[in-house]
Amino acid sequence: MKREEFIEKLFEIGAVKFGKFTLKSGKVSPFYFDLRDMISYPELLDGIVELLVEKIRGLEFDVLTGIPYTALPIASLVADRIKKPLIYMRKEEKAYGTGNNVIGKYQPGAVCLVIDDLITTGESKIETAERLEAEGVKVKDMVVVIDRSNNGNEILGRSGYDLHSLITLDEILAILTKGKYIDDAMALKVKDFTNGLAEDKTEIKAENLNPLTIKLQETMKRKQSNLILSLDVTNQKDFFEILDKTAFEIVMLKTHADILEDYDQSFVPKLKEYARKYDFHIFEDRKFADIGNTVRMQYRSGIYKIAEWAEFVTVHLVAGAAILDGLFGGIEGRSSFLLARMSSKDNLINEAYTRKVLEAGRKNPEVVSGFIGHGKDKTDIQRFKAKFPAGMMLLMPGVKLESGTDNLGQQYLTVEEAIAGGADCIIVGRGIIKSEDQGATAKIYRERAWKAYIYRIN
Ligand code: 5BU
Secondary structure, eight states: OOHHHHHHHHHHTTSEEEEEEEOTTSOEEEEEEOOGGGGGOHHHHHHHHHHHHHHHTTOOOSEEEEOTTTHHHHHHHHHHHHTOOBOEEOSSOOOTTSSOSEESOOOTTOEEEEEEEEESSSHHHHHHHHHHHHTTOEEEEEEEEEESSSOHHHHHHHTTOEEEEEEEHHHHHHHHHHTTSSOHHHHHHHHHHHHHHHHHHTOOOGGGSOHHHHHHHHHHHHHTOOEEEEOOOSSHHHHHHHHHHHGGGOSEEEEOGGGOTTOOTTHHHHHHHHHHHHTOEEEEEEEEOSOHHHHHHHHHSTTTOHHHHOSEEEEOGGGOTTHHHHHHTTOOSOEEEEEOSOOBTTOSOOHHHHHHHHHHHHHOTTTEEEEEOOOSSHHHHHHHHHTSOTTOEEEEOSEESSOEEOTTSBEEEEHHHHHHHTOSEEEESHHHHTSSSHHHHHHHHHHHHHHHHHHHHO
16 A cells, blocks of 8 residues: 555544644644554555555564554554564553563563554653563564654654654645645644644753752862762761761762751751852752641751751652642742652662653752652663653762662662763762772762763763
């Protein structure tokens, strides 16, 4: 089947529609694509399989899959035509890594071609690939029937996948206007609409970034440091002794004030004086996680009165993004890092949770400077970072000079892995604190981290 004919047929069966459609987001779109009914048109199905087989010729893969529901019957027809094994993921998510999420047989490490009907944001494609990868299947190439975004390649490319699309939105518009199925005014409307969506996605404009984010980035440049020391000790004497040796090297000091056994009213003024003198920021890793009203009191009252002295705090979004209002409502000059992923073994954060945290950050740049996150290796971190709202930072704990684990489930990446993957700052605790010469070790961390950072951003 010719491409023109194929596109016209899609229009005729109503798989490609123009008019007014209210989307999930509430926006009104001038066009709507829905390929679900295609399976009921054998001739069209035949055409699409033929075009897909042609498109994937030359790609290397061991098995193939279609993303349920729409693309699964299409993928099974393609599998039959090229005589390659088919597998598929359950649509409903079982726990990760149980081995029961993939249906069909494959060798561990098998390379899988992913077929889907449409691409818009690429999220469902990336999610499928990540779920397949969690089950020991490798994904490199993905094929879609329609690239509705016109830049699917770029979106998936950032996450390390190659996208092949049969037809793009522009091509559909060109063919349908040529055949007089739609007029130029409609084509223009559709283009305007998709360009508008693209702009929405360009996300946070520099002027909306939290001023503290900008300040932190300026201090990084001024001190040539992206090292955050996590000063986890239980008394003030050790605390300030270590700080004396390391303050020159760090851009920010991360505290857990509640582990100090001798915390008293002298602590904060002294800490602030160090921060001023040595030019670093203060970051209390409080991990707020309760309802809005409670976190507000935990942040502003009690013994620690964190809001008075910590420029940044960490927040778990398990209670919902509304706790950001509880924390920061009516307060100026404070910001947070949201926990998007954790470094501890078997933690319960999954992809869907991470995605929602990133989305919450995108919507609240005035009180969110970025995210805390980790990954299993450089590629994994790159994929995670690719989803960040523009301008937001990734701070990464679980970092040492050598990779490894501790005996309580902490997992370490090396400085270079962390930063090459996309960490903007590294958070180091015991790697420095437990070393013999804390000052010299902090210097090594700073130099290695800064070198890797400069290399990455250039
Ligand atoms: P370490 O000594 O370098 O392992 O200390 C790491 C610090 O970062 C420690 O204070 C943790 O509470 C903190 N941390 C972490 O290790 N992993 C995480 O996912 C998060 C915080 Br969130």
